[in-house]
Amino acid sequence: MIHIRHLTKTYGRRQNKFTAIQDISFEVPEGTSVAIMGKSGSGKSTLMHAISGLDRPQEGQVVIGETDILGLRGRKLDRFRSREMGFVFQSFFVEGNESCYHNVALPLEISRIKPWKRREMIHDALEKVDMMDKLHSRARDLSGGQKQRLAIARAIVNKPKVLFADEPTGNLDSVTGEKITDLLFSLNRDMGNTLFIVTHDADLAARCKLQIHIKDGHIISLQGDTKADASKPLRMAKKGTK
């Protein structure tokens, strides 16, 4: 299970204090797919950053498996993120000058995987996204959809427990976006990793097993297959209204 407990993140101080997310709690079984939805500024990105340990909320816990990742410090958190998490971004963030091979190698290098093990892992990841034919192509020569597939290969090469996708189809046309979505869900099904998708695309969200709607830093609705105490976040949403 992945437990999110009482996450609160504020920015600024005193008069300028701004609460991005407030007292958010829910839990999801491992291997499921979760859509975090909301308008821009709703706090959905902050929530994703908090769950992935990129950002440090003032309060709360994020327990993945046995680990409270917000309790990890510095390098331990870095190591956890490099081994157990994968990231896919809206604007791909692939290294245009590097070949596909070296793009996918980056997380392996960061997580200090032994050099002789890498080749197989990279080939495996590129095969899963059907990009083996582009192994030595430079990333900048790829189309948008190919770049995102490359980014997905990079995200899954370490076989992470949790995969975060921040608006993965936001920069793609609908046909390509559809293919990327299919790929993400089939990987989720085959590899058994938990998939968090931050999106405001309702169609994409509908394909996830769980949909969390965020508004002004609160969960306003939680739909789908969850073992989370559904009443709790809903109750909190009521309490939190200004």
Next chain:
Amino acid sequence: MRFLDSIRRSGRNLRHAKLRTALTMLAISIGAFALMLTLAAGEGARHFVDRLVGTNFNPQSIYVFKESENTDNPFSQDDDPKEYDGTSSATENAQDAAQVALHKSDIEKIAKIPQVERVAPLLQINTDYVTAAGAKKFQSQVKSVDEGVQYEAIAGKIPATLPKDQAILPETLVSALGFEDAGDAIGKEIIVHYTASPVSKVAEGHYKVAAVAKKPNGLLGGAREIILAQATLESVYEAQRGGLDTSYFGAIAIAKDSNPATLSQIQSHLRYEKLQSMSAKDLATQVTQAVNIVQYFVAGFGVIALIVSVFGIVNTQLISVLERTRQIGLMKALGMSGLGVLRLFTFEAIWIGFGGALIGVFWAYFASIFANPFINDKLELGGNLLLFRPVHIALLVGGLMLIAAVAGLLPAWKAARLNPIEALRTE
């Protein structure tokens, strides 16, 4: 990230920004070029000094001069008027200052030093000309065979002790004196005509040519004047002065062997006797010191060029960090530690330093290929001035990598401190 991965990835990052990398490296290579040439020239100069001293001085000989407090520094003259104290006259004081000649008693003292084999006073003998039967008259000095230089015979044989009535002829005079070649001159007679003076009891000397000595190569070794036995010169010296003056401007003490310990023992004896001395090693040290000062001066320019290029590295790397903000953000999001990012960017700077140093060394070597023959031609050094030693190259390259690393620290530190969320948000 592993060490090797960091090195490889930083190298690839640089290759992707070829123009910028190349320009920064070029900037560094100018300083590296100047420093490499300085090192090479210093090395060459030291070798030249060794050759110079080695071919012009007998390693067994020590030059001896009289110590004089008043002449230590000719520029530190006291301009204040001195009050007459009734004991010493102005003329006496001036003579004291000039009193730097060695007397017979000094020569005897030197001869008594146990490690000294013999002493040869340095004699100034005035000659008018030298000639041979049926030849024209040519100007030439005479010099004692004991004066330290080791001659190489191109004809005849230089005897272990030159007899009083024999001479060594310099190669340059062979054809002038009407000999067919060096071999032809052996055994023939030459006539040295000494300068006349009211007291002089000697007009000329007749000597048989024992050997012909090779001419000097530039400043290196060889014979320039007619070489006679020390005993010959001593008798001519006394005869020329009518036995009136027996002081010498210096002497050469010839040690029993060329062991440095022996030489330094003799030198400490000489110091005790208040005599100044100079061995071949001392002379080499003195000249080398002069070379070093010139070298430091030129190296200063190289260092200034390097300082400028260090700012070039800082600048380039800062821009690089700015340009790759999102890449850094991604790496940090993927779990790269701040230290890892710091290392990656520091390695980039080190690569730049490495490349710049190699380019500089290459240019310096390339320049030396053309400069060496030219300098040798003009200065007759008897060897290359620009000498490249692997240890110098290694020092230079290593030093520049270190400097580049330091220069790269600030940008690398900025990169390491980037917040991944903000970095990823940058468009």
